[in-house]
């Protein structure tokens with residue numbers, strides 16, 4: 001099969017197997033910032049935005065993503081500069097091995113788009129689909145709070 005998707009603003013034409021997932025295709029065309037954890041929809045490391053909707057890309061058949069727009073964590077950068085969520089996660093110590101971080105960042109982005117000032121419970125609920133084996137989540141929650149505060153301060 002073949003088709004075109006737009007990834008972080010760039011159009012990509014790809015040939016793919018009928019059962020290939022969006023995650024398979026993203027990684028095979030160089031978007032290794034999208035991580036493979038469980039491949040079964042449970043860990044959230046592979047989260048991207050697909051036409052603005054948060055999805056586990058390991059659970060999306062590429063055939064259903066043709067002609068759609070994908071945003072990965074790299075797509076949140078502007079002019080080569082990190083997004084405030086990237087910076088807040090780094091500054092809060094929310095990144096240890098970093099494997100879960102791309103998915104955490106995308107889930108945080110979606111959460112703050114809907115709810116710019118979430119409570120701690122709302123943050124926990126927003127990240128319920130993202131597993132982290134390193135941080136114990138405390139620093140991640142601090143990172144989300146810091147990102148929310150900085151994004152509010154910057155308008």
Ligand code: FES
Nearest residue numbers: 037038039044058
């Ligand atoms: S790799 Fe997709 S949810 Fe774990």
Ligand code: FES
Nearest residue numbers: 097100132133134
């Ligand atoms: S920082 Fe290592 S899995 Fe989350």
